[in-house]
Amino acid sequence: MKFESLQFSPSHGAGWASEELVFGRAVTQLYAPNGSGKTPLIQSIMFCLGLEVQFREDVVRNTSKVTLKTLIKGQILSFSRRLDGKFDLTVSNAEKTINRFYNEEDFSRFMLKVLGLRDDRLTTNGNTSTIPYFSAILPLFYLDQDTGYSDYYVPARQSFIKGQYAEMIRLAVGLPARSSFDSAKKSIALKQELEYLDKTINDSRKLIDRLRQDLSPTKKNETDTDREISALKSRLDELKSTKDIRSETINSFDHLITEMRRQHRDMTTQQLALEAKIKSSAQIRQEIESEIETLDLNEEARRAFMSFSEICTTPSCGMFLVSADSYGKSLLYLRDQIKDLDTVSTANIQQAEAIATHKSWVERQISELSEKRGLAEREAGIEMFIEAISKIASEIFELELEKTKFKKYQAQEQSHFELQNRRNKTLTEQESLGPQREQSLEVVRFKRNLAEKMADWLNTLNSKNISRDIRIDSDLKPVLGTEKIGIIKGSSKARTVLAFHAALFEICTSDPSSPFRTLIFDTPRQQEIHSEDLDAYFKRLKLIATQNDAQIVFSTTSYRFEIDPNLDAEWLPRFGGFEQPMYLGDFQNLMD
Structure with missing residues (x-):
């Protein structure tokens, strides 16, 4: 106002x-x-x-x-x-x-x-x-x-x-x-709202995971995809209007091979980065496990000391109470770290495997396109020209499909974010009605x-x-x-x-x-x-x-x-x- x-x-x-x-x-x-x-x-x-x-x-x-x-x-x-x-x-x-x-x-x-x-x-x-x-x-x-x-x-x-x-x-x-x-009545309604949001957010997270798996391992953004589609459509228009069928067919195969090789390089770079992360996580995990072993040895030593009556005269003397509490907390913290590392490592391994599978497919495509390019050089027939057009059209279709998947993934991510915000506000409102409202x-x-x-x-x-x-x-x-x-x-x-x-x-x-x-x-x-x-x-x-x-x-x-x-x-x-x-x-x- x-x-x-x-x-x-x-x-x-x-x-x-x-x-x-x-x-x-x-x-x-x-x-x-x-x-x-x-x-x-x-x-x-x-x-x-x-x-x-x-x-x-x-x-x-x-x-x-x-x-x-x-x-x-x-x-x-x-x-x-x-x-x-x-x-x-x-x-x-x-x-x-x-x-x-x-x-x-x-x-x-x-x-x-x-x-x-x-x-x-x-x-x-x-x-x-x-x-x-x-x-x-x-x-x-x-x-x-x-x-x-x-x-x-x-x-x-x-x-x-x-x-x-x-x-x-x-x-x-x-x-x-x-x-x-109306706090009592409202508290019941907010509890039901939170239960609904928790379930919805959980379902939304599962849907995001499924949509992410459907995406290309390279995860190209919408701008890059649009640029590739535009270039392929321009190339298709050139093919349709050309009079030099043989030359344009070879150029089209060259364009597709170049694009496939670029994808292959990008995936190799991603694969190396993921392998480095996986290796690093494994090393960190070994270090944490070594710390856990050290903690276990210290705990065994503490128990051995407690067994000597000259040091701890009663079962509940409390001499090692602080160290016992510290051991429990440290062990719990380290095990939580291992769980987090395992979760991240599993996700990285899955992504690396997906990239390796896609790389193999790209390599086969490059080999197939190279073979057809060789045929186009030796023959001036209409078959290879049609094949080039078909390959470009197929690539455009795949990119359009990938773009649609990416948009759906983005829309679901935005919806998930809004659900989380709604849950946070509902939780704040619920807390405002309870004894811990100031927190x-x-x-x-x-x-x-x-x-x-x-x-x-x-x-x-x-x-x-x-x-x-x-x-x-x-x-x-x-x-x-x-x-x-x-x-x-x-x-x-x-x-x-x-x-x-x-x-x-x-x-x-x-x-x-x-x-x-x-x-x-x-x-x-x-x-x-x-x-x-x-x-x-x-x-x-x-x-x-x-x-x-x-x-x-x-x-x-x-x-x-x-x-x-x-x-x-x-x-x-x-x-x-x-x-x-x-x-x-x-x-x-x-x-x-």
Whole structure:
């Protein structure tokens, strides 16, 4: 989801409005003095997406609604919401109303569906069921001027979902819910899904093995096969149009013989490489077996020592307990290595045998073609000409067949890969419902990624006295060294919050399927952070926004970002005010 434009509409003839303010493709900056109305504009963006906002009384009295145009999955959707106190939000497309919502729950269901987010039921603090309200996600990508810089996540109203912060993070980055209301029922369904996927993956692996065996031992790729087919077809066309039958017949046999000899050389090279691998595996196996023998001798010696009562006075003295445990582990590891080597060696031997068989066939073909070439030199008959055409046509057919087999093999490999990904996601989702949910691969990977990126952003902000040894706890909240966010004060807290949101934004936008592609700041703590540090922060955010098709929106009073007219937009107040220009005013007078 990206933003296209924002516009306020007046509530009466002398009411306040705004121009249609167009967002920049990368950065949108609201630069104006305090009191010019930057905050109502920033707030209105979130207001149009369902967040509860308390506007000043004069704004409510003089404006009727605010409209936010967005681009979602290639479609322009307009969100218009009235400011009269009741929840009244209309979604339209090309001036045609799609739906009108009078409560936040229905609107949230709509947004979750439009953005392709899961809408499974979560558990409230009162142990009832609820859907993920869309307004509860927004504080991850919107920092309010008053409270947004005080913690990693500050909802507009009191959290009502159990573990709401962690649940919203999980929803934003595509991790399974932690407090699913339907977890028991879902766990059964996931178990059945895993059983089905395990069986399907096993069948798929067997099919891949069969398809691999059907392929030529040389395993030519599709491009090489297409090139050979094209050359043979050109040669066939030349034969059909030739008038010198004898010469073209000999040339055709020469072409086929040359191609066969090239295949023979390639297979010889592959065969030698495989033989070297087989020999190497055999040597490694002998070395491992020698290590096993040494281990066995050491174990026999240990048992002999234990038999002497002077050394080990009781049967359970424990003197050799560590060495016995080490022996068992080492022996198991070495035997596993032998199994792996045997598996690889068997595959290499089978491939070498297949290449040897194919080589023999190629050698017979070369001999047969050479014999027919000799006949073509001695005779000028039509029989050898037809034979040459037949051989070329047969070779084209074999290559086309090999190409079809290779495509089928590739398609099955892709299908197998997708099945494995589906199984991994299902397994992660199943683990999220169990006692070991924090150990799932996706959760561990996300924690590591968030910690690394947050430390990097703290460097960008030139943050002092904040540990870069960041750990993400079980609630997905960063712990900096031994400190949580509540202990950190002043500009250090603001920098920490900014680093967290930038890190999360970078993770989300690096995923092309993520709908969260905007990060919004209402006047970052400019009085607490040096302008050069803010400049480095926003320049890096812009680079990410440009690379990942995302947007940064922020308001500012003292610091001013250098705008690129081709990518960015700067909104300046254009309406007259008592003390300074304003963003909202009498639009008719402005037009006049």
